[in-house]
Amino acid sequence: MLTCQELTELVTEYAEGRMGPWRRIEFWMHLGMCKHCRAYVSQLRATVRAVGALPPEPVPPEVKDELLERLRHMRPAR
Amino acid sequence: MSDPPPSAAGPDGSEAELLRRLRARDEAAFAQVIDRHHGSLLRFALGFVRSRAVAEEVVQETWLAVLDGLGSFEGRSSFKTWLFRILANRAKTRGAREQRSVPFSAFADPAEPDAPAVDPSRFRPDGGWAAPPERWDADTPERRLQTREALRCLEEALESLAPAQRTVLTLRDIEGLDSAEVCNILEITETNQRVLLHRARSRLRAALEAHLAAGGSPC
Numbered sequence: 001m002l003t004c005q006e007l008t009e010l011v012t013e014y015a016e017g018r019m020g021p022w023r024r025i026e027f028w029m030h031l032g033m034c035k036h037c038r039a040y041v042s043q044l045r046a047t048v049r050a051v052g053a054l055p056p057e058p059v060p061p062e063v064k065d066e067l068l069e070r071l072r073h074m075r076p077a078r
Numbered sequence: 079m080s081d082p083p084p085s086a087a088g089p090d091g092s093e094a095e096l097l098r099r100l101r102a103r104d105e106a107a108f109a110q111v112i113d114r115h116h117g118s119l120l121r122f123a124l125g126f127v128r129s130r131a132v133a134e135e136v137v138q139e140t141w142l143a144v145l146d147g148l149g150s151f152e153g154r155s156s157f158k159t160w161l162f163r164i165l166a167n168r169a170k171t172r173g174a175r176e177q178r179s180v181p182f183s184a185f186a187d188p189a190e191p192d193a194p195a196v197d198p199s200r201f202r203p204d205g206g207w208a209a210p211p212e213r214w215d216a217d218t219p220e221r222r223l224q225t226r227e228a229l230r231c232l233e234e235a236l237e238s239l240a241p242a243q244r245t246v247l248t249l250r251d252i253e254g255l256d257s258a259e260v261c262n263i264l265e266i267t268e269t270n271q272r273v274l275l276h277r278a279r280s281r282l283r284a285a286l287e288a289h290l291a292a293g294g295s296p297c
Contacts, residue, residue, distance in 0.1 A: 003201075003204065003205025003206060004201060004205055004206050004207045004210075005194075005196070005198070005205040005206075006205060008194075008195040008196045008280070009194070009195050009276075011195070011276070012272055012275055012276035013272065013276075016257060016272050016275075018268070018272065035213075036207040036210035036211060037207075038213075039210065039211045039212060039213040039214075040210075042213065042214065043211055043214050043283050043286075043287065044280075044283050046214050046223055046286075047223075047279060047282050047283040047286055048251050048279060049223075050223045050224070050228070050232055050286070051236070051251045051252060051282060052251050052252060052254070053224070054229060054232060054233065054236075054252065055229075056113060056114060056115075056116070056117045056118070057116070057117030057120065057121075058117075059112055059113055059116040059117070063116075063134070063138065064109065064112055064113075064116075066138075067108070067112060067138070067141050067142075068105055068108065068109060070142060070145070071103055071105060071108055071145060072103075072105070074103055074145055075103075076102050
């Protein structure tokens with residue numbers, strides 16, 4: 001039987017679809033019975049969503065201007 | 079929370095349209111692509127070279143190489159994968175020339191292989207939770223993760239990750255590449271990639287949990 005501690009180490013293997021069928025059933029059964037591990041998995045999912053929603057770091061205007069200036073002097077690519 | 083950045087692809091969101099506009103030297107399309115990816119490119123480069131100044135140079139060289147190479151890009155990979163592969167090659171060359179003390183081989187041998195996902199003191203001796211996590215989506219509305227303080231906490235946690243972990247997390251969870259693309263760009267095995275992603279996500283979760291437990295105060 002999978003422990004809670006073991007489950008926290010297997011979450012990514014599960015999410016990446018790299019878990020064997022028996023292990024996956026164990027994982028599912030544990031989650032079905034353990035609200036704390038369900039909370040843990042939902043926290044990890046929320047973390048991944050929050051990282052994905054981080055606003056892009058602003059590009060320094062001088063860097064962007066220089067690149068666009070270089071672009072203006074290039075001929076269209078074929 | 080601001081809206082996601084506008085897609086650099088065409089109105090139909092297709093990559094073919096984006097490439098057509100870039101090849102035609104469409105300034106607006108190029109500006110959008112820079113806005114969208116520059117931060118991730120810089121974060122990626124910092125995994126290979128010593129200083130931010132050098133990383134910025136490498137990223138700038140990469141953009142110029144992209145403009146030069148658009149004509150010969152055959153679309154066998156996605157534009158994003160191609161972009162990061164160009165950067166990876168340049169950053170690795172530059173890192174090797176600098177003889178950086180943490181070489182690229184750090185990717186093949188993830189740092190702290192035994193670092194646990196969760197502090198072991200949170201578990202009982204039988205492996206069950208002693209100090210279980212709270213449900214964020216019920217007791218803690220997810221918008222608490224979108225406050226300015228939470229975002230800053232997340233950014234700080236991201237910066238404090240080991241470079242290899244940060245690089246994999248950036249490609250997977252910020253740029254949205256899949257594991258095969260990331261393995262291809264970094265030339266690492268699927269297992270290495272997964273271990274690095276696991277450590278990175280676990281650390282960010284722990285940082286957010288600590289932030290929320292402290293009442294949302296700065297990290």
